[in-house]
Amino acid sequence: MTTSTDVIVVGGGINGASIAFNLAKGGLKVSLIEKDFIAAGPTGRSSAIIRQHYSHEVTARMALRSLRIFQNFDDVVGGDPDFHQTGFLLAARPEDVELLEANIALQQEVGIDTRLVSPQEVKDLEPHISVEGIAAAAYEPESGYADPAATTTAYAGRAKDLGADLQLGTRVQKVLVERGRVVGVDTDKGTFQAGAVVVAAGPWTSLITETVGIELPIKASRHQVATYRRPDEFERHMVFAGFDDEVYIRPETGQLMLVGSIEPEEAEAEVADPDSFNERVDFDIVADFSERVARRYPLMEQGTSAGGWASLYDVTPDWHSIICPLPGVEGLYCAAGTSGHGFKLGPAVGEMMADLIINGEKPEADINMFNFRRFAEGETVAGKYEYSIVG
Ligand SMILES: Cc1cc2nc3c(=O)[nH]c(=O)nc-3n(C[C@H](O)[C@H](O)[C@H](O)COP(=O)(O)OP(=O)(O)OC[C@H]3O[C@@H](n4cnc5c(N)ncnc54)[C@H](O)[C@@H]3O)c2cc1C
Numbered sequence: 001m002t003t004s005t006d007v008i009v010v011g012g013g014i015n016g017a018s019i020a021f022n023l024a025k026g027g028l029k030v031s032l033i034e035k036d037f038i039a040a041g042p043t044g045r046s047s048a049i050i051r052q053h054y055s056h057e058v059t060a061r062m063a064l065r066s067l068r069i070f071q072n073f074d075d076v077v078g079g080d081p082d083f084h085q086t087g088f089l090l091a092a093r094p095e096d097v098e099l100l101e102a103n104i105a106l107q108q109e110v111g112i113d114t115r116l117v118s119p120q121e122v123k124d125l126e127p128h129i130s131v132e133g134i135a136a137a138a139y140e141p142e143s144g145y146a147d148p149a150a151t152t153t154a155y156a157g158r159a160k161d162l163g164a165d166l167q168l169g170t171r172v173q174k175v176l177v178e179r180g181r182v183v184g185v186d187t188d189k190g191t192f193q194a195g196a197v198v199v200a201a202g203p204w205t206s207l208i209t210e211t212v213g214i215e216l217p218i219k220a221s222r223h224q225v226a227t228y229r230r231p232d233e234f235e236r237h238m239v240f241a242g243f244d245d246e247v248y249i250r251p252e253t254g255q256l257m258l259v260g261s262i263e264p265e266e267a268e269a270e271v272a273d274p275d276s277f278n279e280r281v282d283f284d285i286v287a288d289f290s291e292r293v294a295r296r297y298p299l300m301e302q303g304t305s306a307g308g309w310a311s312l313y314d315v316t317p318d319w320h321s322i323i324c325p326l327p328g329v330e331g332l333y334c335a336a337g338t339s340g341h342g343f344k345l346g347p348a349v350g351e352m353m354a355d356l357i358i359n360g361e362k363p364e365a366d367i368n369m370f371n372f373r374r375f376a377e378g379e380t381v382a383g384k385y386e387y388s389i390v391g
Contacts, residue, residue, distance in 0.1 A: 005031045005165065007357060008185055008194040010172045010208060012036075013043035014148065014343055015335045016200035017155035018350025021077065024162035026358045031192055032156060032164055033185070035171040039152040041202050043343065045311035047225060047260055048148040049239050049250055050344040051088045052112040052140050054391040055103045055384035058369045059320070061110050062348035069347035070146055077347075078161070079154030081146040086251060088143035089122060090390075091242035094135040099384055104138050114140045128234055128297050133244040145239060145250050148343055155350070167192075172201075174211040175332060182331035196357055198333040203274040203314040205336035214326050217375050218314050218337045222269040224281045225260045226289045226308035227252055234299045243387060245292050256306055257297075259289040264388045266340070267315045274312055281308030313340035318380035319388035323349060323370035325361065333357065334372065341391055 009020045012034030020032040034040065050070055054060040069076050070083045092100040100116065107114050117139045119131035125139065160166050167189065174186040175197055184193035199208050203220035232255070241248040241262060252258040271277040286305050294300040316322060316337035326332045335353050338345070352367045374380050383391045 002191045002193060003031065003165070004193045005029045006194060007196045007198065008033060008192055009198045009200060010185065011041070011199070011201040012038040012152070012156060012168065013041050013200065013202055014152050014155070014346035015338070015349050017152045017159065018346045019198055019200055019335060019353045020159040020164050021155045021162070022350040022354030023357060024159045024164040026354050028358065030159065030164040031167055031194065032159060033167045033170050033172055033187060033192065035169070037168050038156045039149040042311045042313070043152050044149045045225070045309055046148040046343045047248065047250060047258055048146045048151070048343050049088070049248060050083070050145055051090070051143040051239065052107055052114060053088070053090050053103065053138055055099070055106070056369070056381065056391065057106060057110060058366045059345070059391050060107050060112060061366065062345045064110060064112050065351070066344055066347040067142060073154070077154055078158045081151035081154060083146045084144045084251070085142060086144040087125070087238040088140040089126060089238060089240045090138040091122065091134040091240065091244065092136050093133065093244050096243050096385065097136050100136060100138055103384070112140070113142050114138055126238060126240070128237060128299050129240070130296055130298055132295070134242065143239060172208055175208060175329070177212050177329050180328070180330055182329055196331045196333065198335055198353060198357070200335040202336055202338070203312045205314065205334060209326060209332070209334065212329050212332065214328065216322060216334065216337065216372070217317050218322070219267070220271040220274045220312045221267045221315050222271050222277055222310050223260060223266055223313050223340060224285045224308060224310045225258060226281050226286045227256045227258050227306040228290060228293060228300060228303040229306045230255050230257050231299055231302040234297070237297065240296070242296065243385070245296055247289060247292050249293060249296070257293060257300070257303065259293055262387050262390070264386065266313065271312060277310070277312070279310050281310055315339045317375060318382040319391065320381050321349070321370050322372050323353060323367055324372050325356070326372060339388070
């Protein structure tokens with residue numbers, strides 16, 4: 001079987017689905033090819049926290065643009081991402097406060113609703129919290145979290161409504177190139193022809209680009225999440241992340257609390273094969289996180305473990321994505337390497353990638369921050385905190 005289209009998007013995670021939607025909205029014929037089902041990969045296991053705190057202007061702008069889409073999803077995309085505006089607190093130790101203040105000023109300049117709050121204000125905003133070890137915090141009233149599978153399914157569904165062809169259960173095996181130009185992909189269900197191919201396959205991306213000799217500096221690393229049942233009197237809390245705690249914490253439906261690490265060492269939990277790794281949470285992580293949450297929220301001493309899971313981050317050396325045309329093969333694009341913080345940015349990435357494909361490369365565009373050249377040229381854009389995932 002051979003199918004012909006304008007653009008093939010490989011991967012049905014948040015990025016692939018958002019890119020397919022925006023390309024179809026721009027009038028292009030799109031095939032979205034996914035080896036399993038929509039949000040089958042890390043996207044479907046994501047904690048899906050939507051915060052604005054970034055230490056680069058470009059990523060801060062993207063986070064804000066994406067937030068506006070989450071807030072107005074039914075109008076901009078169509079459907080319900082199940083966005084919960086809980087508010088977000090990023091708590092700093094004394095040594096982080098100067099940088100926190102500088103980053104808040106940068107974010108305020110791009111229009112983000114954020115402010116520095118004292119430990120007493122933290123306590124006023126979040127009554128069940130202990131402020132021990134917190135010198136100050138950034139408070140974002142508009143932030144929260146969404147349902148990653150619902151969001152991604154909505155994007156893919158609207159892409160389909162706009163004429164995109166969704167090929168689920170179809171594995172891309174090879175990118176096809178003729179005279180230096182992409183002409184399509186080979187899959188286990190046949191050949192698909194197209195003038196452009198976007199690889200948005202998360203931790204599998206390098207495996208696909210390697211079929212045309214392009215090795216990307218993206219490694220898969222295992223990230224674990226544990227959940228705990230809150231006691232009845234602990235009715236609500238916001239999304240929280242703390243440098244002293246080295247974890248993020250967010251509410252989950254069913255009176256649960258969801259916890260994950262922000263330690264940069266997580267990147268060292270490298271996984272050789274993204275199709276085969278331990279998807280369960282380790283017992284010692286469940287025990288460790290439960291101590292950390294009980295220290296931060298003393299009521300959680302009466303909390304009980306409710307299991308957890310593990311999935312993959314696709315991490316680059318500077319913890320920022322690669323979103324660009326790939327060198328050497330005309331018409332081949334990459335949108336991957338989201339480094340554990342890419343769910344919230346997915347709506348903006350879809351718009352940026354569609355603009356790049358439809359209107360061509362603009363050297364002044366924000367997207368240049370995510371070029372692939374930066375690794376070879378030593379111009380990486382690491383975040384300013386020691387916690388790389390904060391960006
Ligand atoms: C546990 C966890 C918690 C996280 N928490 C947050 C958070 O709170 N906030 C945040 O912003 N980000 C978070 N992230 C990161 C975020 O989830 C990811 O950055 C984002 O989901 C990546 O989406 P993606 O579309 O790029 O890739 P993926 O979700 O990896 O999707 C890639 C898709 O490609 C498909 N595919 C692979 N190979 C092929 C092939 N050969 N042919 C066809 N299809 C293929 C896969 O099946 C998969 O569905 C978290 C990630 C994890 C793992």
